[in-house]
Amino acid sequence: MKGSYLLTTLVIALMVFSCNQKTDEGYSMQKKVFGDYDGKEVVLITLKNSEGNTLKLTNYGATIVWIEVPDRDGNMENITFGYETLDEYTNGDPYFGSVVGRYANRIAKGKFILDDIEYNLAINNGMNTLHGGPGGWHSVVWDYEITDNEENIPSVIFRYHSPDMEEGYPGNMVIEVTYQWTDNNEIIIDYNCSTDKKTVLNITNHAYFNLKGAGNGDILDHEVTILASQFTPVDQDLIPFGENIAVEGTPFDFTQSHIVGERIEEDNEQLVLGGGYDHNFVLDNVEEVDAIVYEPKSGRMMEMITDQPGVQLYCGNFLDGTEAGHGGKVYEHRGGLCLETQHFPDSPNQSAFPSSVVEPGSPFKSRTVYRFSVK
Numbered sequence: 001m002k003g004s005y006l007l008t009t010l011v012i013a014l015m016v017f018s019c020n021q022k023t024d025e026g027y028s029m030q031k032k033v034f035g036d037y038d039g040k041e042v043v044l045i046t047l048k049n050s051e052g053n054t055l056k057l058t059n060y061g062a063t064i065v066w067i068e069v070p071d072r073d074g075n076m077e078n079i080t081f082g083y084e085t086l087d088e089y090t091n092g093d094p095y096f097g098s099v100v101g102r103y104a105n106r107i108a109k110g111k112f113i114l115d116d117i118e119y120n121l122a123i124n125n126g127m128n129t130l131h132g133g134p135g136g137w138h139s140v141v142w143d144y145e146i147t148d149n150e151e152n153i154p155s156v157i158f159r160y161h162s163p164d165m166e167e168g169y170p171g172n173m174v175i176e177v178t179y180q181w182t183d184n185n186e187i188i189i190d191y192n193c194s195t196d197k198k199t200v201l202n203i204t205n206h207a208y209f210n211l212k213g214a215g216n217g218d219i220l221d222h223e224v225t226i227l228a229s230q231f232t233p234v235d236q237d238l239i240p241f242g243e244n245i246a247v248e249g250t251p252f253d254f255t256q257s258h259i260v261g262e263r264i265e266e267d268n269e270q271l272v273l274g275g276g277y278d279h280n281f282v283l284d285n286v287e288e289v290d291a292i293v294y295e296p297k298s299g300r301m302m303e304m305i306t307d308q309p310g311v312q313l314y315c316g317n318f319l320d321g322t323e324a325g326h327g328g329k330v331y332e333h334r335g336g337l338c339l340e341t342q343h344f345p346d347s348p349n350q351s352a353f354p355s356s357v358v359e360p361g362s363p364f365k366s367r368t369v370y371r372f373s374v375k
Contacts, residue, residue, distance in 0.1 A: 026050030027154050029146055034058055035086030040141040042086050047154040047181040055181040056082075060089055061098035061138040062158035062177050064207045066326070069185055072299030072374040077213035079300065081336050083325050093323050095206040098138035099177055100131040102162060102169045103356070104204040105280070105312060105345040108239045112348035114170070114198060114357070121168035126237055131206070133167035137175070138206070155180045164197065171197030185372040194363040201358045202343045205368070208316065208336030209302060211295035215329020219315065219337045220261030225292040226254040226313065228281035232344055233270050242350045244282050252279065257294070260315055260337065275317035276334065280310045280344050291339055294375070305369040306341040309354045314338040341368045
């Protein structure tokens with residue numbers, strides 16, 4: 001028995017060793033088994049840059065699990081929502097840090113017309129479809145490849161084949177999402193999607209951020225800047241009217257920095273409908289950085305850069321304190337905010353919005369960057 005035990009221990013040690021890589025550049029990449037879902041292995045991948053800061057990912061939902069960066073005094077903290085076990089991911093909030101698609105955000109009444117054909121989608125948000133439906137990309141196991149790219153940046157490539165008519169969407173779609181974790185504490189997310197049939201697409205990452213630390217209170221003290229001169233107002237079902245209106249003179253003007261809690265409770269029809277901020281901002285796309293979030297106590301700052309036409313500012317209005325994540329910390333009401341880079345909600349039904357149609361031979365490519373620093 002003792003010999004068998006020693007042999008087993010040796011095998012486990014070799015498996016752990018084989019899943020760890022340390023490079024001369026000072027970063028490391030590690031993989032371990034996270035569990036099993038739908039008969040497929042789920043892994044937890046840890047990337048550490050040369051600054052010693054950590055990004056954790058899983059191939060369940062191509063999800064960001066953990067982002068650990070220092071405050072201005074060098075104290076480390078995880079600043080994104082996540083869970084410690086796969087069971088919590090499959091049974092808890094479906095969108096913490098996940099890639100959502102085929103169509104992120106809402107499609108009215110779960111239907112749209114494309115080339116005179118009406119497509120009916122899976123309904124999961126009142127009368128509407130949200131984030132691709134209940135079986136969207138957030139809830140599947142992706143293939144993965146751990147690598148360092150030509151610039152020696154630790155990276156993970158997630159791949160998924162979405163079959164024709166999955167959740168009601170036409171076309172076989174091949175999706176590749178690449179995460180890079182740079183020494184400048186940038187999460188670079190590249191999306192590359194191709195289809196064999198004309199279809200619609202809106203892909204994003206749904207990470208929640210609290211720069212004080214995930215589970216360390218609300219985000220009402222966070223200062224936000226969004227370089228967007230317009231936003232898209234919504235109806236009672238949070239579906240856009242199909243027009244953009246100016247942010248100037250409204251609580252939606254973040255072209256200059258404002259504290260989240262400064263105006264969120266104002267008697268404004270759009271804030272009442274959304275329970276706070278849950279709206280698409282029409283990005284001006286005139287500067288490199290499209291949005292900035294700053295938390296004054298920790299000094300942590302996050303810059304968001306994208307080539308997409310819009311970003312959804314969501315301030316955790318539907319969080320109710322029933323979800324607890326890393327270390328048992330509770331994610332309270334307005335305990336995190338999201339900056340979801342995107343095409344506009346319900347674009348397949350809104351001819352005035354930028355087109356979200358993808359056609360064979362013309363792959364969709366996009367990049368979003370979240371850059372962390374202190375001041």
